[in-house]
Amino acid sequence: MHLLYLAVAVVFEITVAIAASKAEGFTNRRWTLITLVSGAIATFFLSKALLTFDVGVGYALWTSVAGVGITVLGALLFSQRLDWRKGLGIAVVITGVVGLQLSGAA
Template sequence: MAWLFLLLAGILEVGFTTCLRLSDGFRNPWWSAGFFLSAGLSFILLERAQRVIPLGTAYAIWVGIGAAGTALVGMWLFHEPLESLRLVLLAVLVAAIIGLKLVSPA
């Protein structure tokens, strides 16, 4: 269950970074509310996951999911540069996340 919490926490991190971008400096109340809700839930789920998964592993995976997911959302929704080297490096990041899961004692 801890790994599911961690996966959901990472997905919610992508949600809160996206809402942060769309909140227009917290002037848009709906996107601002989305930011606070998804950030709060993300941190709650991260805390629950790290009760079982070692803290450093949980945090690294949470950040990795958030970073990779946010980069992909940026390319998809916000038309950020879509370059092959960038995609390769994101694939390396995802591989590192999977590697951390595989070597984790939890």
């Protein structure tokens, strides 16, 4: 169940990043509200996941998987550039996440 909580937290953290980019410095009320509500939901589910994960491992997984998701979605949805350096960074992050999972930390 902890992986499901973490997955939900990641989805809402990705939503936070996308909504925050559209909130125009919190001047756009609709996107500001989406940012804040998504952030609260992401934090709630992260806290549920951290009942099982070590805090450092859980937080590292949450931020790194969300970061990869945001980078990939930025390229797919917003025509942001995804070059070989970003691809290499994503590969390194994924390797780190797999390493954390294989360490038996969860």
